Amino acid sequence: MTTFLSLTFAGLSLGAVYFLAASGLSLIYGLMDILNFAHGMFMTLGAYAGWDLATHLPSNTPSVLTFALEVLAAVVGGALAALLTEVVFIRPLYGKPLSQVLVTIGLDLAVVALLLGGFGANSLSLPVPLWFLEATHAGSVLLPNADFVALVGGVVVLLGLEWFLRRTRFGIVIRAGVENREMVSALGVDVGRAFTLVFVIGGAMAGLAGLLYTAVFTGDLLSPLQGDGLLIFAFIVVVIGGLGSIRGSAIAAVVVGLLQDYANYYGGQHPGFSEIGNLSTVLLLALVLEIRPRGLLGRAT
Amino acid sequence: MRAPRLGLAVGAALVVLAALLPYVGVSVPAVLPGTVDVLNSAGNLSILAICFVFGAVALGYDVLFGYTGLLSLGVVLHFAAGVYVFDIALTDWHWSLGASLAVTAGAGLGLALVVGAVSLRVTGIAFTMVTLAFAQAFYFLIQDNPHGLTGGQDGLALSSTRLPSILSGAVSNTRSLYWLALAFLVVAGAVVWVFIESSVGHVLVAVRDNEARAEVLGLRPFGFKLAAYTLSSLVATGAGVVYLLLIGTAVPDAVATTTLTLAIVVMVMLGGAASRGGAVTGGILYWYLESLLVKVSGQSSFARLPAVVRVPLSQPQFLFGAIFILFVFFVPGGLAGAVARLRARRVGGHFEPGAPVTAQTLVARLIPPRSEKEAP
Numbered sequence: 001m002t003t004f005l006s007l008t009f010a011g012l013s014l015g016a017v018y019f020l021a022a023s024g025l026s027l028i029y030g031l032m033d034i035l036n037f038a039h040g041m042f043m044t045l046g047a048y049a050g051w052d053l054a055t056h057l058p059s060n061t062p063s064v065l066t067f068a069l070e071v072l073a074a075v076v077g078g079a080l081a082a083l084l085t086e087v088v089f090i091r092p093l094y095g096k097p098l099s100q101v102l103v104t105i106g107l108d109l110a111v112v113a114l115l116l117g118g119f120g121a122n123s124l125s126l127p128v129p130l131w132f133l134e135a136t137h138a139g140s141v142l143l144p145n146a147d148f149v150a151l152v153g154g155v156v157v158l159l160g161l162e163w164f165l166r167r168t169r170f171g172i173v174i175r176a177g178v179e180n181r182e183m184v185s186a187l188g189v190d191v192g193r194a195f196t197l198v199f200v201i202g203g204a205m206a207g208l209a210g211l212l213y214t215a216v217f218t219g220d221l222l223s224p225l226q227g228d229g230l231l232i233f234a235f236i237v238v239v240i241g242g243l244g245s246i247r248g249s250a251i252a253a254v255v256v257g258l259l260q261d262y263a264n265y266y267g268g269q270h271p272g273f274s275e276i277g278n279l280s281t282v283l284l285l286a287l288v289l290e291i292r293p294r295g296l297l298g299r300a301t
Numbered sequence: 302m303r304a305p306r307l308g309l310a311v312g313a314a315l316v317v318l319a320a321l322l323p324y325v326g327v328s329v330p331a332v333l334p335g336t337v338d339v340l341n342s343a344g345n346l347s348i349l350a351i352c353f354v355f356g357a358v359a360l361g362y363d364v365l366f367g368y369t370g371l372l373s374l375g376v377v378l379h380f381a382a383g384v385y386v387f388d389i390a391l392t393d394w395h396w397s398l399g400a401s402l403a404v405t406a407g408a409g410l411g412l413a414l415v416v417g418a419v420s421l422r423v424t425g426i427a428f429t430m431v432t433l434a435f436a437q438a439f440y441f442l443i444q445d446n447p448h449g450l451t452g453g454q455d456g457l458a459l460s461s462t463r464l465p466s467i468l469s470g471a472v473s474n475t476r477s478l479y480w481l482a483l484a485f486l487v488v489a490g491a492v493v494w495v496f497i498e499s500s501v502g503h504v505l506v507a508v509r510d511n512e513a514r515a516e517v518l519g520l521r522p523f524g525f526k527l528a529a530y531t532l533s534s535l536v537a538t539g540a541g542v543v544y545l546l547l548i549g550t551a552v553p554d555a556v557a558t559t560t561l562t563l564a565i566v567v568m569v570m571l572g573g574a575a576s577r578g579g580a581v582t583g584g585i586l587y588w589y590l591e592s593l594l595v596k597v598s599g600q601s602s603f604a605r606l607p608a609v610v611r612v613p614l615s616q617p618q619f620l621f622g623a624i625f626i627l628f629v630f631f632v633p634g635g636l637a638g639a640v641a642r643l644r645a646r647r648v649g650g651h652f653e654p655g656a657p658v659t660a661q662t663l664v665a666r667l668i669p670p671r672s673e674k675e676a677p
Binding site: 029035089092093098099101103108109110111232238239273278279285293 | 372419422423426427429430431433434435437438441442444445447559560563564566567570612613615616617618619621622623625626629630633
């Protein structure tokens with residue numbers, strides 16, 4: 001039972017990272033019809049921005065403040081990368097969704113290769129507070145502290161995003177745009193601004209996802225390829241949750257995170273099944289598509 | 302009708318030249334991807350053979366991407382399936398060549414039909430994501446080394462005991478393997494060409510251009526799309542078999558990654574989607590340039606370059622990503638589109654970008670004109 005509770009906790013924190021990665025993708029797709037491959041690059045750049053900032057700080061033992069600054073750098077880095085991507089590469093191609101997708105593919109290839117050339121495949125380590133590596137006792141259950149951080153990050157962003165989309169003017173424009181873009185622009189709203197905004201929000205969340213993923217799941221090691229690895233699961237979450245739905249993404253992220261963790265633990269012990277956790281998510285995707293092609297909370301088409 | 306015949310003649314001439322290449326011992330400095338600067342050196346021929354393999358993969362992929370308008374990111378699933386099923390049958394099970402080929406063909410066909418049928422339940426971007434997820438699942442599976450069959454991360458070296466001597470040993474039999482790759486490319490090209498020119502191929506283009514209109518005509522797009530998916534996947538599976546014979550080992554990170562999938566998309570776009578000769582040119586050129594860049598960045602003079610120049614140049618993926626972006630913006634039709642535009646300008650006529658098969662021409666093809674008395 002204690003194992004099960006620990007697993008559930010770890011699965012939820014993995015789900016939180018998936019949510020951060022997937023919700024931005026889902027919003028961008030919902031509003032602009034772009035499958036944004038550069039999202040993996042935003043995540044990677046976020047993690048590297050956090051690392052880069054930490055190297056410029058005085059080299060004491062990393063404190064909570066260090067980590068807070070890393071988070072800030074990751075969010076800003078992801079948002080900036082997304083802003084540049086939207087303004088320079090996506091905007092000139094409005095109205096050509098396929099070209100936009102292809103451009104994001106090219107960007108992702110190029111930037112990841114550049115990072116590989118500059119930093120190598122797996123050589124850098126992100127400084128995190130020692131507290132992250134410890135665990136908290138809750139009764140007889142041992143809960144790793146790092147998982148708390150991911151979980152809190154995911155929940156805070158979910159609440160913030162829900163508030164933003166429901167209570168602010170920009171948020172309402174974005175939601176309306178996801179529902180019916182033509183109608184919104186016919187009403188005289190500048191949809192182009194909403195496009196840029198949605199990219200920046202998605203990029204900020206992706207940057208945070210990349211940093212948290214590094215701090216919680218990779219043993220603090222940075223890799224230029226980590227964003228693309230995460231992106232696959234983010235795609236799976238987005239399709240299961242339903243394209244364009246934030247709540248769908250949140251539910252699907254939790255389901256996928258839990259499933260992956262349980263399958264890894266209970267199935268992965270058998271020889272030749274070490275990747276069963278990853279495989280199970282794809283099987284779930286196939287199952288959902290068979291039963292409900294539009295995803296959990298996706299709009300009927 | 303002149304243009305396709307001319308293209309066919311040029312293609313045939315190129316194939317003959319390529320087939321004679323192993324007899325040409327001319328020294329060419331700097332531009333060859335092999336380590337020895339001689340045209341028919343073993344290193345050069347084996348790299349060119351891989352170029353042919355990816356030319357064929359790109360050609361098959363274009364059936365789906367260019368002609369059917371489906372952005373699948375699952376192409377390496379079928380490529381890697383060809384590599385691994387063939388390898389497992391020959392190496393792990395010690396089957397004969399014929400039996401191994403048969404099981405690879407059967408598994409390739411089954412996989413294409415199942416994955417195609419499940420993925421085609423969704424359309425548009427969701428289809429793209431689902432195919433990507435399936436390809437990734439296969440990557441996980443072979444990483445896993447189930448029952449010790451695939452060798453996991455380290456890969457599975459091909460055992461040549463059951464192979465005829467002419468196909469075994471990539472070094473000693475470079476010529477025969479080179480011709481095999483060329484022959485495969487020619488056969489794949491012929492099959493794809495016949496398919497595209499058939500009525501099924503025309504329906505695919507009509508579905509791509511306007512699916513609703515094709516449906517109104519009473520055509521069920523699903524079956525046609527599945528046919529395109531299957532053909533495209535089978536070409537990739539066959540290419541996987543040839544690739545394995547050439548390379549002699551199956552490694553997940555070389556044959557089953559998303560990066561390779563994206564590279565194949567880049568090949569087709571660089572060459573020009575839905576144009577005869579475009580995709581295959583893109584595939585060959587891509588692999589050629591990548592091999593050349595890898596060779597150049599390994600040379601000692603290269604290490605003396607400043608880091609600003611050296612780092613980007615040592616990463617072929619960076620250059621291809623950048624060129625790809627430039628192509629999407631400025632040369633959307635790829636090389637084939639650019640050539641067509643230049644030709645149109647030289648002749649002085651105006652250029653019509655790829656006049657597609659429309660539903661009208663489709664109706665004319667599929668439904669013969671009614672006779673007088675049937676008309677209402």
